Amino acid sequence: MRRSSGIIAQRVKNGVHPHITSSVGHNHKRALLRPLSAAGHCLNSGNPIHTCNSHHAPLRAHKPCDNSHHFQRQMRQYGSKMRVELEEQALPGMEAMQPYLRSCLTSDEASKNVGMDMEFAVSFLGTGGGAPGMHRNASCTALRLGGQTYLFDAAEGTSRQLEFSRIAPMSISKIFISHLHGDHVYGLPSAILSIVTSHKVTMSNPQEKAKHAIEHGQRPTLEIYGPPGLYNYITMVLTLSCGKINYLNVHVTELVGGKQEQGPMASRPKTRGRRNIFLSHYPEIGTPLVTRQYLERNADGVWVIDEPEPITSDLAKNGVSVGRQDGFHRLPNDVNLGVGRRLHIKAAELDHLTGVQTFGYTVEEQKPPGTIDVEKAKALGIEPSKKYGLLKCGISVPTDDGTGEVHPDQVIIKSFRPRKIAVLSDHRRVPTEMADLCRNADILVHEATLRKSDGLSKIKMRGHNTAFNAGVFARETGCKVVALNHFGGTSIGNEYVGTLVAEAREGNQRASQIIATHDFMEVYVPRGGYDFAGEEE
Numbered sequence: 001m002r003r004s005s006g007i008i009a010q011r012v013k014n015g016v017h018p019h020i021t022s023s024v025g026h027n028h029k030r031a032l033l034r035p036l037s038a039a040g041h042c043l044n045s046g047n048p049i050h051t052c053n054s055h056h057a058p059l060r061a062h063k064p065c066d067n068s069h070h071f072q073r074q075m076r077q078y079g080s081k082m083r084v085e086l087e088e089q090a091l092p093g094m095e096a097m098q099p100y101l102r103s104c105l106t107s108d109e110a111s112k113n114v115g116m117d118m119e120f121a122v123s124f125l126g127t128g129g130g131a132p133g134m135h136r137n138a139s140c141t142a143l144r145l146g147g148q149t150y151l152f153d154a155a156e157g158t159s160r161q162l163e164f165s166r167i168a169p170m171s172i173s174k175i176f177i178s179h180l181h182g183d184h185v186y187g188l189p190s191a192i193l194s195i196v197t198s199h200k201v202t203m204s205n206p207q208e209k210a211k212h213a214i215e216h217g218q219r220p221t222l223e224i225y226g227p228p229g230l231y232n233y234i235t236m237v238l239t240l241s242c243g244k245i246n247y248l249n250v251h252v253t254e255l256v257g258g259k260q261e262q263g264p265m266a267s268r269p270k271t272r273g274r275r276n277i278f279l280s281h282y283p284e285i286g287t288p289l290v291t292r293q294y295l296e297r298n299a300d301g302v303w304v305i306d307e308p309e310p311i312t313s314d315l316a317k318n319g320v321s322v323g324r325q326d327g328f329h330r331l332p333n334d335v336n337l338g339v340g341r342r343l344h345i346k347a348a349e350l351d352h353l354t355g356v357q358t359f360g361y362t363v364e365e366q367k368p369p370g371t372i373d374v375e376k377a378k379a380l381g382i383e384p385s386k387k388y389g390l391l392k393c394g395i396s397v398p399t400d401d402g403t404g405e406v407h408p409d410q411v412i413i414k415s416f417r418p419r420k421i422a423v424l425s426d427h428r429r430v431p432t433e434m435a436d437l438c439r440n441a442d443i444l445v446h447e448a449t450l451r452k453s454d455g456l457s458k459i460k461m462r463g464h465n466t467a468f469n470a471g472v473f474a475r476e477t478g479c480k481v482v483a484l485n486h487f488g489g490t491s492i493g494n495e496y497v498g499t500l501v502a503e504a505r506e507g508n509q510r511a512s513q514i515i516a517t518h519d520f521m522e523v524y525v526p527r528g529g530y531d532f533a534g535e536e537e
Helices: 068-078 094-098 160-166 188-203 206-216 229-242 313-318 374-379 388-394 434-437 452-462 467-476 494-508
Strands: 011-012 048-051 099-105 121-126 140-144 149-152 170-175 222-226 249-256 289-294 303-306 345-352 358-367 410-413 420-423 445-446 481-485 513-516 519-526
Touching: 011 420, 048 467, 094 513, 121 160, 140 513, 160 188, 160 445, 188 222, 206 445, 229 249, 289 303, 345 434, 345 513, 358 434, 374 388, 434 452, 434 467, 445 467, 452 467, 467 481, 467 494, 481 494, 494 513
Parallel strands: 149 170, 170 222, 222 249, 249 289, 420 445, 445 481, 481 513
Antiparallel strands: 011 048, 099 519, 121 140, 121 519, 140 149, 303 345, 345 358, 358 420
16 A cells, blocks of 8 residues: 655754654645745744755645644654645746646545556656755656656665655566666665565455456566676675565666676776676575576667567557456557556666766657547548557558558558657766767756866766756757756755756757756656747747
8 A cells, every 4th residue: 555645854943853744735736846945834833944855846834733742753653734735836947848747746636647647757766966865865767657667776765765656666667777886776675675565465465466467477577777796786685684585576687798897896906806796696695586687788889678579560460468458459559558568778888987887778669659530540441440550550451341451641640759768877978879879868867966167077086977068968969858867965955956957058058958856756758759849948
């Protein structure tokens, strides 16, 4: 069962307790979260406070706590007598993105996904860099695909962030790890166990067990991708912490053949010739349901993680077994296919720090089915049937009486281009292979750890990049929206974040939409992708 309550830690001036609990507001239809400053009142004293993430929307308390001695108990239980409403505000220039921004926090209404486009939505569970702080959790981004979810990195606190969001752990089918720095992997073992528990609870319910088996199989599979050493890290932590993996197969795929795959130990002269802990096998830490496999890099410097086969007449006629229980004939590119929906997933290396192999990822859906003019199709001799699905996918079909043939361009009234997201983790430079993968992405997730004034020397030394360079890169690769994240520990306040957004716009020269992300912001991409032509910032 998903909890509908949430907690928002807040810092209080004048010596008041630094934490406050809250219950998530009930109205999230238009809860558009953007970089803001926020203010509220202390539960027991009424003193002014500032939210620890000053980029959240303002909070309004409706029922303050009557007695201060209840405060600690209330905080421990993560319950509250308050309700929080998220108000619409935005930095100047974000008007075009307002219809696509919302909250992914849990609420009674939002948890039902009423009226929400869930086909391709990006949820930000952690937008800070380094260790989790009062203002932001560390790196974790989710791609919600209408029945399944992909996670990109899993920092410490990811499981807790999932509890406050509408993302069910059981929906997570793939996790992509950029590199093995702690602020990107320390939450991975606990996230795996949360997914195991989620499946276990569902399979223990007789009413849900049959449905679960149809959608996920007798034992569902979680796929995890990342650099060499990822398998050893996962199994070592699970073994030493006595973590049990049951009810779930975990397949760890390490991307091999890269420039930095030996890890930092191999670059140090004193350790040359020793056993490489990233690539070695340790039978004593093996876990039966956690397997290890390797994926080689292609000649073009790209790792192809998933490449769905093109939709042909035979493939479309056969449909997909997943989802047939609802009575519909599902096509392989159906956005409602759930866990059976496959997408084009690729990876390439980023230049972060010497000895730290780092990957960026792109996910692009198959070309979605078009919209058919039913009346016109009937007039041409085709009644509603599976043939409509073939026409939507661009495949010609014979008429029902077999005397003629109908072509897609005769009945398709609207077609859609595939949606695409590119997630770039920590880096000081984007190699050509990764840049090519990012071209024409609808959303580019790019770090904004440094400011333009920090200069090239600091970029090289720290292995991080600036918001200005994010804007330049998006302009050069034709990305529609730049989502700035991985903010440093000093990236607090509307003024500072506004400066980073302004720097990104300066580098972008109005070629893309620029947004500054924060925890629990969600951005959805409409079917057919973004089209800002003719819109002014």
